[in-house]
Amino acid sequence: MSVSIGQTPLIRVVSHSLHINAITVTSPHSISKRFPFIFSLHRSTTATPPPNLRAVRRRSSSSSSASTMSYDRQLAAAKKAASLASRLCQKVQKALLQSDVQSKSDKSPVTVADYGSQALVSLVLGKELPSFPFSLVAEEDSEDLRKEESRETLHRITELVNETLASDGTIDISPLSEEDVLKAIDNGKSEGGPHGQHWVLDPIDGTKGFVRGDQYAIALGLLDEGKVVLGVLACPNLPMASDEKKGCLFYAQIDAGTYVQSLDGSPPTKVHVSTIENPEEASFFESYEAAHSLHELSSSIAKKLGVKAPPVRIDSQAKYGALSRGDGAIYLRFPHKGYREKIWDHAAGYMVVAEAGGVVTDAGGNPLDFSKGRYLDLDTGIIVTNKKLMPALLKAVQDSIHERSSSL
Numbered sequence: 374m375s376v377s378i379g380q381t382p383l384i385r386v387v388s389h390s391l392h393i394n395a396i397t398v399t400s401p402h403s404i405s406k407r408f409p410f411i412f413s414l415h416r417s418t419t420a421t422p423p424p425n426l427r428a429v430r431r432r433s434s435s436s437s438s439a440s441t442m443s444y445d446r447q448l449a450a451a452k453k454a455a456s457l458a459s460r461l462c463q464k465v466q467k468a469l470l471q472s473d474v475q476s477k478s479d480k481s482p483v484t485v486a487d488y489g490s491q492a493l494v495s496l497v498l499g500k501e502l503p504s505f506p507f508s509l510v511a512e513e514d515s516e517d518l519r520k521e522e523s524r525e526t527l528h529r530i531t532e533l534v535n536e537t538l539a540s541d542g543t544i545d546i547s548p549l550s551e552e553d554v555l556k557a558i559d560n561g562k563s564e565g566g567p568h569g570q571h572w573v574l575d576p577i578d579g580t581k582g583f584v585r586g587d588q589y590a591i592a593l594g595l596l597d598e599g600k601v602v603l604g605v606l607a608c609p610n611l612p613m614a615s616d617e618k619k620g621c622l623f624y625a626q627i628d629a630g631t632y633v634q635s636l637d638g639s640p641p642t643k644v645h646v647s648t649i650e651n652p653e654e655a656s657f658f659e660s661y662e663a664a665h666s667l668h669e670l671s672s673s674i675a676k677k678l679g680v681k682a683p684p685v686r687i688d689s690q691a692k693y694g695a696l697s698r699g700d701g702a703i704y705l706r707f708p709h710k711g712y713r714e715k716i717w718d719h720a721a722g723y724m725v726v727a728e729a730g731g732v733v734t735d736a737g738g739n740p741l742d743f744s745k746g747r748y749l750d751l752d753t754g755i756i757v758t759n760k761k762l763m764p765a766l767l768k769a770v771q772d773s774i775h776e777r778s779s780s781l
């Protein structure tokens with residue numbers, strides 16, 4: 374079966390589940406209610422974009438007196454970098470060849486687009502912010518790419534990066550060599566930490582979704598003295614709610630709200646998380662990949678809360694973006710035992726949701742601490758919702774975890 378809007382088939386039924394541009398749910402029930410971001414106007418208000426040079430509060434963990442500081446210049450550079458990277462990724466996803474997929478030592482798929490995106494973001498930030506100290510904590514490194522068997526891949530990545538820069542035309546970098554690209558990728562080796570400013574980059578979050586042709590995100594955050602102060606999420610396959618056009622750019626700066634605009638540059642719209650207070654009306658997001666999050670635990674939490682809708686499974690931090698504009702009310706993430714979450718999988722998404730009025734904590738109700746280096750130190754999992762629903766959600770999470778551990 375397929376359902377179309379215009380020429381674009383949006384839904385196809387795949388083995389008893391609905392598959393909507395990467396979103397799989399378990400039963401064909403009230404599609405328009407469950408996917409407001411595709412089928413109807415979302416709950417956001419149009420607003421003027423934040424003025425340039427607006428002073429925002431900067432919270433410093435090392436000083437009790439808060440100073441005022443704007444991150445407008447970093448935000449503009451981050452938006453430009455993420456938009457360009459998403460152009461590169463879209464090109465690769467369209468023509469994704471099996472040879473573009475490599476296996477890193479941890480066996481996760483990594484594509485030419487992951488490397489190309491990281492190189493581009495690193496180069497664009499450096500070029501746009503020459504007077505700022507540069508430190509980047511990013512997922513990929515060049516070790517595998519420097520091997521003899523990766524010669525062709527490196528050539529392809531260098532070509533893609535050069536083509537993307539040339540297509541933009543505003544960044545004055547003469548054609549880059551393969552070594553320039555390797556160096557740009559390795560600029561992401563910073564350890565982050567509680568002092569100074571550090572960019573935090575996931576060049577493609579949701580690589581598995583990307584390879585499947587589904588959702589993914591380019592996620593870029595900025596830490597200042599251990600706190601996230603801005604976040605940009607480019608989600609090339611997520612439809613803009615109002616007109617079903619695909620390609621969203623979410624961005625947020627501390628104390629300045631969250632905005633979304635289309636990746637091709639529509640005026641920004643201010644967004645807010647869902648105001649639902651009754652869990653029966655809430656829907657929840659979780660990873661598409663069962664290996665990334667315990668689906669049975671989410672389902673027991675949802676049952677306890679009285680959530681009626683089945684889970685919306687979607688790859689990447691597009692979940693945080695969708696939540697920030699009220700597409701769903703809850704995001705549950707419970708990695709299998711022993712998995713350590715990385716800061717680049719959450720920094721940008723956290724900021725986008727927090728500035729849209731949402732709350733992000735670990736399963737113990739503690740705020741996420743991005744100051745500890747490349748990893749997050751967590752109690753069990755990550756939960757996200759609005760302020761009204763959080764107390765009931767936290768109780769359901771803790772009860773379910775307790776029941777699960779006593780039954781193991």
Ligand SMILES: Nc1ncnc2c1ncn2[C@@H]1O[C@H](COP(=O)(O)O)[C@@H](OP(=O)(O)O)[C@H]1O
Pocket residue numbers: 481512575577578579580581582660661662664665666687688689690708709712715718
């Ligand atoms: N076993 C595991 N448990 C939890 N998360 C995992 C995991 N293996 C990989 N991941 C992380 O899950 C991210 C994708 O999240 P999601 O499931 O929300 O799409 C991956 O990001 P990358 O795709 O950037 O590697 C990866 O960092």
Ligand SMILES: [Mg+2]
Pocket residue numbers: 481512580
């Ligand atoms: Mg990865």
Ligand SMILES: [Mg+2]
Pocket residue numbers: 575577578579717718
């Ligand atoms: Mg990731």
Ligand SMILES: [Mg+2]
Pocket residue numbers: 487512575576577578579580
């Ligand atoms: Mg990644």
